[in-house]
Amino acid sequence: MPRREVSALNQIEKAYTQYAKDVYRYLLSLSHDEDLAEELTQETFFRAMKTISSYDGSCKLSVWLCQIAKHLWYQWVDRRVRWKQVELTEEIPCRDSPEKATLLYMEKTELYRAIHTLPEPMRELVHMRLTGEFTFAQIGGIMGKSENWARTTFYRAKQKIMEEMEEPK
Secondary structure (H helix, E strand, O other), rough: OOHHHHHHHHHHHHHHHHHHHHHHHHHHHHHHHHHHHHHHHHHHHHHHHHHHHHOOOOHHHHHHHHHHHHHHHHHHHHHHHHOOOOOOOOOOOOOHHHHHHHHHHHHHHHHHHHOOOOOHHHHHHHHHHHHHOOHHHHHHHHHOOOOOHHHHHHHHHHHHHHHHHOOOO
């Protein structure tokens, strides 16, 4: 094996040891599916190994890996939407009355609709914070920004969501 390939392989092994958990949690925050997040994490590092020569060091390695992971996630969603009809309704367990369950579902739907209207960096940040249980420092690192930027952006996103939900429809 040529020396350059051995060096690239060693770099990917170190990156896997150091960043696999972060990439997995990032993908879990997007997919909400442990098996899929694990599969996409493996695919992320496989793709990274194939394209390590294109990594120019202009961003942190963890950011580069999360960008690969995000693109893989988008490809997976695109394939799923194309080949399967996504069911829009979700069954809600009724522990309370049907009226309460319906109101809860409507509020949840309205919240996700408001989140969906956010511009891209805010929307992704909100999903990572609420569903991936990432800290602001971790989110800042993944997105190539500071912890303070993540906190401020999340606060502004919450404000926009509240405004969106208060507007009469």
